[in-house]
Amino acid sequence: MPPKKKTSFPKQDIRVLLLEGISASAVEAFRAAGYTQIEAHPKALPEDKLKERIAQAHILGIRSRTQLTAEVLAEARRLIAVGCFCIGTNQVDLDAAELAGIPVFNAPYSNTRSVAELVVAQAVMLMRGIPEKNAKCHRGIWDKSAAGSHEVRGKTLGIIGYGHIGTQVGVLAEALGMRVIFHDIQTKLALGNAQPAAGLDDLLACADVVTLHVPETPATQWMIDSEKLGLMKPGAHLINASRGSVVVIDALVAALGAGHLAGAAVDVFPVEPEANGPGFESRLRGFDNVLLTPHVGGSTLEAQDNIGTEVAAKLIRYSDNGSTLSAVNFPEVALPEHAGSRRFLHIHRNVPGMLSQVNEVFGRHALNIDGQFLRTHPKVGYVVIDVAADEAQAAALREELAAIPGTLRARVLY
Numbered sequence: 001m002p003p004k005k006k007t008s009f010p011k012q013d014i015r016v017l018l019l020e021g022i023s024a025s026a027v028e029a030f031r032a033a034g035y036t037q038i039e040a041h042p043k044a045l046p047e048d049k050l051k052e053r054i055a056q057a058h059i060l061g062i063r064s065r066t067q068l069t070a071e072v073l074a075e076a077r078r079l080i081a082v083g084c085f086c087i088g089t090n091q092v093d094l095d096a097a098e099l100a101g102i103p104v105f106n107a108p109y110s111n112t113r114s115v116a117e118l119v120v121a122q123a124v125m126l127m128r129g130i131p132e133k134n135a136k137c138h139r140g141i142w143d144k145s146a147a148g149s150h151e152v153r154g155k156t157l158g159i160i161g162y163g164h165i166g167t168q169v170g171v172l173a174e175a176l177g178m179r180v181i182f183h184d185i186q187t188k189l190a191l192g193n194a195q196p197a198a199g200l201d202d203l204l205a206c207a208d209v210v211t212l213h214v215p216e217t218p219a220t221q222w223m224i225d226s227e228k229l230g231l232m233k234p235g236a237h238l239i240n241a242s243r244g245s246v247v248v249i250d251a252l253v254a255a256l257g258a259g260h261l262a263g264a265a266v267d268v269f270p271v272e273p274e275a276n277g278p279g280f281e282s283r284l285r286g287f288d289n290v291l292l293t294p295h296v297g298g299s300t301l302e303a304q305d306n307i308g309t310e311v312a313a314k315l316i317r318y319s320d321n322g323s324t325l326s327a328v329n330f331p332e333v334a335l336p337e338h339a340g341s342r343r344f345l346h347i348h349r350n351v352p353g354m355l356s357q358v359n360e361v362f363g364r365h366a367l368n369i370d371g372q373f374l375r376t377h378p379k380v381g382y383v384v385i386d387v388a389a390d391e392a393q394a395a396a397l398r399e400e401l402a403a404i405p406g407t408l409r410a411r412v413l414y
């Protein structure tokens with residue numbers, strides 16, 4: 001018996017393009033779900049190549065490096081969904097993707113713990129002056145001394161951005177005996193004994209170690225500049241594993257150069273190299289008291305394996321079933337299975353009269369609707385209709401749905 005046809009064209013024609021060394025667990029998940037055309041690249045693609053390849057892809061997987069601008073998305077004529085195999089989605093023009101009818105998914109928690117573990121370890125290393133001592137040992141210099149070296153126990157950790165990662169960092173830091181204060185733009189439930197700071201400036205003035213866990217937004221861009229660094233306690237440490245655009249590097253260089261800060265750990269940079277190998281430039285290079293890491297906060301095998309499975313599952317569910325639950329830019333529809341009926345997906349501009357035009361199409365064919373699910377965002381609507389239609393009717397219906405003015409995408413699943 002031929003396999004049940006789930007999509008408007010056979011699964012073996014759906015092209016999945018995975019960039020930036022996405023875990024093999026994602027490839028396995030797609031294969032297990034019957035997808036055969038999976039192309040996986042170990043690196044990001046340069047923009048011209050990306051435009052060329054995105055034009056052919058139906059499903060695209062990226063990490064934090066690939067910039068999906070409106071210009072790049074304009075080439076994505078066949079693309080049905082994007083998976084960010086990471087937490088941040090700032091690398092995607094989410095509005096442009098939505099207006100093109102493309103839902104974007106991510107893995108909001110899969111690498112949270114990996115980042116938190118690294119940050120807590122960095123806090124310990126910085127407070128002990130280990131980066132400098134390590135560098136000296138490598139140069140053959142023995143510098144056994146307690147000067148400037150402190151336990152973290154009893155010291156204050158200031159967390160800016162008390163979300164998933166920030167709270168985990170706080171819990172782990174308290175286990176080491178640190179006093180935790182935080183600043184967030186939203187009111188947050190404080191875990192353990194953590195306390196909200198009176199404000200950002202207050203946090204900066206009180207903390208021995210400041211760690212950043214905000215997303216990249218217009219408000220967080222260059223948020224830590226020379227003025228904010230100047231508010232930090234003399235001899236304090238800064239950790240940035242959020243986004244490179246949050247800290248003004250020249251200001252950090254000045255604060256370290258002047259000895260105002262005792263050290264820093266930086267995992268993310270305003271400009272990051274496209275690929276592994278030589279080519280990393282930063283004014284922070286050469287400071288013995290600065291821990292530099294190549295954006296590896298979330299790069300553990302455990303996290304990458306989980307992310308591969310999680311985001312692939314969301315993409316497969318959307319491709320097979322139409323569910324957009326947990327999409328970051330799209331009307332969210334949680335859909336039941338639809339055995340016995342064909343499923344039509346209609347993504348459209350959210351303008352008056354759209355639903356009645358969609359229903360008219362089914363009315364013309366005198367078909368009963370088994371189920372209908374609608375969610376809208378201000379600019380985009382997503383309606384899913386289950387109907388017992390035969391193959392020929394389904395093809396005709398899809399054409400008619402696609403012809404409704406304002407349609408962004410029309411697909412049939414069964």
Ligand SMILES: NC(=O)C1=CN([C@@H]2O[C@H](COP(=O)(O)OP(=O)(O)OC[C@H]3O[C@@H](n4cnc5c(N)ncnc54)[C@H](O)[C@@H]3O)[C@@H](O)[C@H]2O)C=CC1
Nearest residue numbers: 087088161162163164165184185213214215241242297298
């Ligand atoms: N270095 C790495 O490899 C990784 C970096 N990240 C970065 O970490 C960021 C945070 O991740 P999560 O904790 O999962 O995000 P989240 O969304 O759970 O938490 C972010 C928190 O920041 C707060 N916030 C937003 N704007 C703010 C502002 N202007 N001032 C103060 N607080 C503000 C939010 O209200 C929220 O509570 C991600 O957006 C990503 O950029 C995430 C994973 C790995």
Ligand SMILES: O=C(O)C(=O)COP(=O)(O)O
Nearest residue numbers: 063064065086087088298
């Ligand atoms: O999850 C995130 O937001 C990260 O920054 C990790 O990005 P990556 O998958 O390592 O490119």
